[in-house]
Amino acid sequence: MTWILLIVVAIGVIGLLLLVRRRKRLSAAASSKIRSAWNHAVSLPDTHRRLLEADKVLDVTLEELGYRGTLGEKLKKASGSIPSVNAVWAAHKMRNRIAHEPGASLSDAECRSALQAFERAIFAFLRS
Numbered sequence: 001m002t003w004i005l006l007i008v009v010a011i012g013v014i015g016l017l018l019l020v021r022r023r024k025r026l027s028a029a030a031s032s033k034i035r036s037a038w039n040h041a042v043s044l045p046d047t048h049r050r051l052l053e054a055d056k057v058l059d060v061t062l063e064e065l066g067y068r069g070t071l072g073e074k075l076k077k078a079s080g081s082i083p084s085v086n087a088v089w090a091a092h093k094m095r096n097r098i099a100h101e102p103g104a105s106l107s108d109a110e111c112r113s114a115l116q117a118f119e120r121a122i123f124a125f126l127r128s
Helices: 002-021 028-043 047-064 071-081 085-100 108-126
Strands: none
Touching: 028 047, 028 108, 047 071, 047 085, 047 108, 071 085, 085 108
16 A cells, blocks of 8 residues: 555656646747847847847747746756757857947857857747
8 A cells, every 4th residue: 555655656746847847838929029039130230239139039038938037047047948058158158248348349250159059049949
């Protein structure tokens, strides 16, 4: 009798863990909003502005998924769901350089790399 109870409890715990760890999904409206924001961001002529906007789109994406806090806090919480999370962190740090360091400049290659990292992260959630 005790073994059966232990098995039932174990199955319940496993089920609960699977439910909690289930990947969050975006609504169709949120996905559409994010795609539109992404298309706007990548259409901007200035590479630095493109990077700033792409960072905002990722922030909005994570917000729509229920993550709260600064983008850094959201990245920490969502790190298991983000492909190439280290590349996304590097991209976010590049964004911070542009936003906070007077005269900061990035090469076109650095901006392209950062945009690709943001795109992989954002579109991983849009495909869910």
